[in-house]
Amino acid sequence: xxxxxxxxxxxxxxxxxxxxxxxxxxxxxxxxxxxxxxxxxxxxxxxxxxxxxxxxxxxxxxxxxxxxxxxxxxxxxxxxxxxxxxxxxxxxxxxxxxxxxxxxxxxxxxxxxxxxxxxxxxxxxxxxxxxxxxxxxxxxxxxxxxxxxxxxxxxxxxxxxxxxxxxxxxxxxxxxxxxxxxxxxxxxxxxxxxxxxxxxxxxxxxxxxxxxxxxxxxxxxxxxxxxxxxxxxxxxxxxxxxxxxxxxxxxxxxxxxxxxxxxxxxxxxxxxxxxxxxxxxxxxxxxxxxxxxxxxxxxxxxxxxxxxxxxxxxxxxxxxxxxxxxxxxxxxxxxxxxxxxxxxxxxxxxxxxxxxxxxxxxxxxxxxxxxxxxxxxxxxxxxxxxxxxxxxxxxxxxxxxxxxxxxxxxxxxxxxxxxxxxxxxxxxxxxxxxxxxxxxxxxxxxxxxxxxxxxxxxxxxxxxxxxxxxxxxxxxxxxxxxxxxxxxxxxxxxxxxxxxxxxxxxxxxxxxxxxxxxxxxxxxxxxxxxxxxxxxxxxxxxxxxxxxxxxxxxxxxxxxxxxxxxxxxxxxxxxxxxxxxxxxxxxxxxxxxxxxxxxxxxxxxxxxxxxxxxxxxxxxxxxxxxxxxxxxxxx
Amino acid sequence: xxxxxxxxxxxxxxxxxxxxxxxxxxxxxxxxxxxxxxxxxxxxxxxxxxxxxxxxxxxxxxxxxxxxxxxxxxxxxxxxxxxxxxxxxxxxxxxxxxxxxxxxxxxxxxxxxxxxxxxxxxxxxxxxxxxxxxxxxxxxxxxxxxxxxxxxxxxxxxxxxxxxxxxxxxxxxxxxxxxxxxxxxxxxxxxxxxxxxxxxxxxxxxxxxxxxxxxxxxxxxxxxxxxxxxxxxxxxxxxxx
Numbered sequence: 001x002x003x004x005x006x007x008x009x010x011x012x013x014x015x016x017x018x019x020x021x022x023x024x025x026x027x028x029x030x031x032x033x034x035x036x037x038x039x040x041x042x043x044x045x046x047x048x049x050x051x052x053x054x055x056x057x058x059x060x061x062x063x064x065x066x067x068x069x070x071x072x073x074x075x076x077x078x079x080x081x082x083x084x085x086x087x088x089x090x091x092x093x094x095x096x097x098x099x100x101x102x103x104x105x106x107x108x109x110x111x112x113x114x115x116x117x118x119x120x121x122x123x124x125x126x127x128x129x130x131x132x133x134x135x136x137x138x139x140x141x142x143x144x145x146x147x148x149x150x151x152x153x154x155x156x157x158x159x160x161x162x163x164x165x166x167x168x169x170x171x172x173x174x175x176x177x178x179x180x181x182x183x184x185x186x187x188x189x190x191x192x193x194x195x196x197x198x199x200x201x202x203x204x205x206x207x208x209x210x211x212x213x214x215x216x217x218x219x220x221x222x223x224x225x226x227x228x229x230x231x232x233x234x235x236x237x238x239x240x241x242x243x244x245x246x247x248x249x250x251x252x253x254x255x256x257x258x259x260x261x262x263x264x265x266x267x268x269x270x271x272x273x274x275x276x277x278x279x280x281x282x283x284x285x286x287x288x289x290x291x292x293x294x295x296x297x298x299x300x301x302x303x304x305x306x307x308x309x310x311x312x313x314x315x316x317x318x319x320x321x322x323x324x325x326x327x328x329x330x331x332x333x334x335x336x337x338x339x340x341x342x343x344x345x346x347x348x349x350x351x352x353x354x355x356x357x358x359x360x361x362x363x364x365x366x367x368x369x370x371x372x373x374x375x376x377x378x379x380x381x382x383x384x385x386x387x388x389x390x391x392x393x394x395x396x397x398x399x400x401x402x403x404x405x406x407x408x409x410x411x412x413x414x415x416x417x418x419x420x421x422x423x424x425x426x427x428x429x430x431x432x433x434x435x436x437x438x439x440x441x442x443x444x445x446x447x448x449x450x451x452x453x454x455x456x457x458x459x460x461x462x463x464x465x466x467x468x469x470x471x472x473x474x475x476x477x478x479x480x481x482x483x484x485x486x487x488x489x490x491x492x493x494x495x496x497x498x499x500x501x502x503x504x505x506x507x508x509x510x511x512x513x514x515x516x517x518x519x520x521x522x523x524x525x526x527x528x529x530x531x532x533x534x535x536x537x538x539x540x541x542x543x544x545x546x547x548x549x550x551x552x553x554x555x556x557x558x559x560x561x562x563x564x565x566x567x568x569x570x571x572x573x574x575x576x577x578x579x580x581x582x583x584x585x586x587x588x589x590x591x592x593x594x595x596x597x598x599x600x601x602x603x604x605x606x607x608x609x610x611x612x613x614x615x616x617x618x619x620x621x622x623x624x625x626x627x628x629x630x631x632x633x634x635x
Numbered sequence: 636x637x638x639x640x641x642x643x644x645x646x647x648x649x650x651x652x653x654x655x656x657x658x659x660x661x662x663x664x665x666x667x668x669x670x671x672x673x674x675x676x677x678x679x680x681x682x683x684x685x686x687x688x689x690x691x692x693x694x695x696x697x698x699x700x701x702x703x704x705x706x707x708x709x710x711x712x713x714x715x716x717x718x719x720x721x722x723x724x725x726x727x728x729x730x731x732x733x734x735x736x737x738x739x740x741x742x743x744x745x746x747x748x749x750x751x752x753x754x755x756x757x758x759x760x761x762x763x764x765x766x767x768x769x770x771x772x773x774x775x776x777x778x779x780x781x782x783x784x785x786x787x788x789x790x791x792x793x794x795x796x797x798x799x800x801x802x803x804x805x806x807x808x809x810x811x812x813x814x815x816x817x818x819x820x821x822x823x824x825x826x827x828x829x830x831x832x833x834x835x836x837x838x839x840x841x842x843x844x845x846x847x848x849x850x851x852x853x854x855x856x857x858x859x860x861x862x863x864x865x866x867x868x869x870x871x872x873x874x875x876x
Contacts, residue, residue, distance in 0.1 A: 007719040437743035
């Protein structure tokens with residue numbers, strides 16, 4: 001239970017005096033409380049540091065070590081104190097929890113030591129107050145991650161293969177984690193080497209070499225040593241193709257693999273070569289062919305498998321996408337505005353380079369990024385003015401968002417983490433509250449079960465319950481007796497509804513209720529509306545129902561209004577005592593029992609007055625009536 | 636400022652032309668900020684005062700001797716009670732919301748807030764919206780150490796919601812409904828809509844001697860004194876503290 005509840009329980013129990021005049025049944029006996037009621041000061045010695053506190057303070061949390069009888073194990077008769085061989089610094093915080101109801105996490109302490117102390121004293125860490133919760137969680141998470149990393153690193157170093165792995169699994173593992181076997185490492189380095197070779201070859205191809213004999217102009221090396229370059233290219237592509245096919249074969253989920261970024265890069269890296277092979281050597285497509293060769297530069301991205309840093313950069317850019325997008329958008333807006341302005345400013349000039357607005361885009365971009373190539377310059381005064389405004393605003397537009405993006409990214413990232421943590425913590429807290437509620441409810445139901453099972457309630461169910469629980473259960477029991485209903489759990493309640501509906505249906509087959517059944521047609525579970533209507537009708541009807549005929553009762557029902565005016569006179573007019581128990585079937589019985597003269601002093605336990613009633617239903621109902629704590633007699 | 640009605644508005648047009656009046660300009664955040672940053676901070680720190688929350692009112696109870704005289708508790712009991720009370724409510728006052736929360740914790744299956752409201756009014760004798768330690772202890776003294784007549788009087792006071800000396804059926808129905816609400820949904824047999832109502836009927840049949848539709852304090856005490864089970868149960872909670 002929550003903090004401080006133990007303090008208020010005596011008050012709630014005292015207030016139960018208010019139920020006493022209303023109770024339908026006699027109240028149960030209170031639990032015997034033999035412990036001394038007066039408060040005393042306890043001495044707690046933790047490794048030599050003596051703490052003193054009231055007994056009541058510790059009793060506030062009966063499910064912890066200090067609040068329960070478990071502390072008796074630590075009692076030292078010689079010195080008349082409780083001795084704990086634990087850290088006194090930590091104990092100060094624990095004791096403060098009892099005093100104030102809030103648990104704080106001392107920041108200078110090690111998180112694991114704190115956890116251990118909490119576990120020893122039986123305190124769950126979830127009740128750490130909001131002020132310290134975040135710090136606690138962060139430290140704990142950090143600690144756990146560090147431990148996990150260490151263990152993972154240890155495992156990864158020399159983890160043995162799972163015993164019965166197929167060659168395919170082994171191959172995949174070799175690809176993903178090259179450090180596992182020598183072959184994998186060799187393959188890893190070989191592919192890296194060939195990527196480098198391929199990229200360098202692409203670059204060197206375009207460098208002009210000395211022309212062959214008999215020619216004047218410079219030739220790029222690619223054309224001079226065409227065969228050599230072709231062979232190198234072929235070798236690289238063969239290796240890449242082989243690697244890609246191997247990965248494809250080894251991948252546990254081929255579709256997923258084919259969709260992954262690295263695989264796309266692989267494909268793009270090798271496709272141009274094959275396309276170039278199959279394409280015929282004619283002039284029309286040679287332009288396209290040249291374009292395809294550009295894609296060979298994508299091979300450089302294959303390095304990202306080999307470099308952790310590249311991957312992190314890629315991930316960072318991906319996560320910053322929205323901010324970058326906004327930057328781009330605002331830049332585009334500015335560019336369009338300034339380009340338009342410059343174009344119209346420079347329109348009249350002869351020989352102006354600002355031929356169109358799109359042409360002015362180039363000027364705007366160059367000016368805003370403060371590059372200033374000088375290939376396009378404004379000549380008019382207006383153009384120069386706007387040009388200067390453009391370059392000034394360029395500094396602002398580009399320089400400002402970048403730190404904002406950086407800090408935004410960091411803030412949003414942390415905030416997200418915090419929001420997730422808060423949500424998780426909230427869920428846990430709610431779940432715990434629900435569980436505690438359920439726990440108390442279940443404890444009471446359990447207590448009742450035990451009580452019903454054994455006839456005398458004193459000794460047998462005392463087992464593990466504290467005085468607090470005893471008293472709380474007694475309080476709930478008093479409430480039950482006051483209202484003459486019993487607490488039950490969800491399952492029983494839903495079963496009850498089931499039997500009700502079943503019972504109702506079977507009762508309809510009996511002769512008497514044909515018309516009434518039709519009138520009070522209610523569906524399934526707990527037909528409250530129908531019952532209320534019925535009760536209201538009866539309330540309104542005058543007592544001249546000493547005729548027992550069903551027909552007249554029916555007509556009575558038809559006549560009366562549905563909403564009873566709640567005036568004193570009309571309420572007093574009803575003098576019947578309707579013991580309407582659950583279910584329509586009882587209702588019909590009650591109708592039948594109206595002819596009996598109303599009892600003057602209705603007792604709490606209603607004796608079934610054996611009224612001269614037609615109908616078989618009455619007998620079966622008798623059992624229902626005598627037992628106040630009803631298990632519904634299913635008809 | 637100018638008149639708020641925009642002159643550009645034609646009959647039936649939904650879009651109102653925004654007025655560049657001085658008022659609307661002053662409302663513009665940017666303008667405000669510019670003006671605020673250029674003007675000096677005034678010497679009076681009035682705005683910051685309103686930001687300060689007034690510290691909680693602290694209520695000090697009457698002296699220990701006085702409470703000892705007024706109640707039937709011993710000195711030690713009063714000390715223990717006050718320690719618990721002060722720990723829970725450092726300000727010395729319990730307001731209704733707190734009271735409802737505390738009381739609801741004991742009845743997890745149902746809704747105890749309505750009954751707690753009535754109980755709060757029964758304890759809060761001077762009707763000022765909060766229970767002080769004196770109210771708390773005086774109430775407890777009656778409930779735990781008082782004579783049977785006093786307890787019955789307290790119960791009558793609880794039922795009499797408007798404290799006019801009569802319990803009407805409506806008041807009793809409200810009390811009864813709130814008690815049945817505390818039971819919650821999952822009960823055996825299930826609480827029907829008219830359960831409180833019939834309970835009230837029974838109560839009135841028993842208590843209302845002259846059948847005038849209200850129960851007075853004398854009728855109440857007299858009837859209860861004649862009922863043995865009620866008398867027997869009055870001793871039930873004596874050893875709570």
